[in-house]
Amino acid sequence: MATSLGSNTYNRQNWEDSDFPILCQTCLGENPYIRMTKEKFGKECKICARPFTVFRWCPGVRMRFKKTEVCQTCSKMKNVCQTCLLDLEYGLPIQVRDTGLSVKDEVPRSDVNKEYYTQNMEREIANSDGTRPVGLLGKAPSSSDMLLKLARTTPYYKRNRPHICSFWVKGECKRGEECPYRHEKPTDPDDPLADQNIKDRYYGINDPVANKLLTRASSMPRLDLPEDKSITTLYIGGLGEDVTDSELRNHFYQFGEIRTITIVQRQQCAFIQFATRQAAETAAEKSFNKLIINGRRLNVKWGRSQAARGKEKDGVTESGIRLDPVPGLPGALPPPPVSDEDASNNYFNLPPTSSHAVMNLGLPPPPGVAMPPPPGFGPPMFHTMDPMAPPMPPPMAMRPPGQVHYPSQDPQRMGAHASRHGGP
Ligand SMILES: [Zn+2]
Ligand SMILES: [Zn+2]
Ligand SMILES: [Zn+2]
Secondary structure, three states, X not given: OOOOOOOOOOOHHHOXXXXXXXXXXXXXXXXXXXOEEEXXXXXXXXXXOOXXXXXXXXXXXXXOOEEXXXXXXXXXXXXXXXOOOOEOOOOOXXXXXXHHHOOOOOOOOOHHHHHHHHHHHHHHHHHOOOOOOOHHHHHOOOOOHHHHHHOOOOOOHHHHOOOEOHHHHOOOOOOHHHOOOEXXXXXXXOOOOOOOOHHHXXXXXXXXXXXXXXXXXXXXXXXXXXXOOOOOEEEEEOOOXXXXXXXXXXXXXXXXXXXXXXXXXXXXXXEEEEOOHHHHHHHHHXXXXXXXXXOEEOEEEEOOOHHHHHHXXXXXXXXXXXXXXXXXXXXXXXXXXXXXXXXXXXXXXXXXXHHHHHHHHHOOOOOOOXXXXXXXXXXXXXXXXXXXXXXXXXXXXXXXXXXXXXXXXXXXXXXXXXXXXXXX
C-alpha cells in the first residue's frame, strides 16, 4: 500500500508513537519472550489512514510474521486487536460483538467527518481511565448471553500459521521443505481472516465470518419470554431423584427473592416462583441450557400462566403428554359420571380411575372446602390449600380397581370419617 507520509495533511503531533501494540493473545503467540520490531509511522492505518507505529513479530515456530494493521486509536475505539480486528474481550468479529450488545456503528465514513470524529474519540480515550472502552461501546451492557456462548475463551494459535502456498496448489512450488508457506490443500474456506475486507470488518458490515456466527447463534436453542407478565414461575425439569429444595435455592436465590420452591418428586421437576418478574427473567436467562446441579443438566422453562393452566387443565406433563381441554366441564361441580370412553383417556399414565381426579386440579375448590391434590400433582396450587385440610385420600393404587374417586365428593371432606373407599 502507498504510505503517503509526506502528503498526509494530518497534524504530525497526532501521529501515533506507541511503545507497545494492542494485541489479542492469539496474535501475540505462545512465546512470552517475543521479539518485535518497531517502525515509527511505518504505515498508514488501514482505517483512518493516519501514519502509525507498526510492530512486526513472529508469533511462534513455523508461524507467519504478523504486523499491526490499524492504529491504536482505531483499535481502542472498537476495543479490538490491532492486527486481527477481533474483539479483545470475546475474540469475536466486531459485527457479532456489536449485534450482541446492540451497539450501532457510529464511525463516519467521509474523510472530513472521520478525522473530526477520530480526534474527538482520541480526546475521550485520553480522558478515560483505560478500563472501559470509549464511545457507545463503553455505554453498552457489559455482556450478552449470545456473546458468552459464541466467545472464544482460549487462544487459537492455528490462526497464525503461514498462508497456503499458491504455487504448491498449482503444483509449481520448487522450494519443497524450505518453503515458508503451507503446502496444504486450501480446504479451509472458514479461516476467519481469509479474504475479508478489513474496512467492512472494522465497520461491522458484510462480514462473512460474522454472518456465519450470527446464523449459528440464531439456531441455538433459546428461551422466549412469555408474554403474560404475571408469570414469575420457572419450571425446572430432569431433577433426578435427589435434588433438594436447598440445592435449588442455593442456585436461584442469587437472582432475586424466591416466593416458593415446589419439588414434584413424581415428575422429577420443580416450580420456582420468584417475587418479581425481573428476578424470574434473570434466572431464566442465566440458567437456561447451563444449569447443572449434582452433575445433571437441568431443563429450565417458563411456567405457564394461570389462565392457560385453567383453560387446559394443566396442559403438558413433563413427558410431553398434552392434556386436551374437556369441553363443558363444570367449574366447582363434580365432573359428570365417567364413561368407558372417558376412562380410556389416560393423561398421566395413572391408574385408569384417576383421570378425572387429576383434571379437577385446575379448578378452584368450592368455597370453604380445601381440595387435596392427587399424589404428585398440582404444586402451583399448594399455596391455596387450607392447612386444616383433611388428610390425603388413600393412594389410587390402594383403592379397588374400577372405582372412580372424586376429590370434591370425598366423604372425608364432608366430615364422614367413618366411611372410606376400601382404605387400609
Ligand atoms: Zn487508525
Ligand atoms: Zn489479534
Ligand atoms: Zn511452497
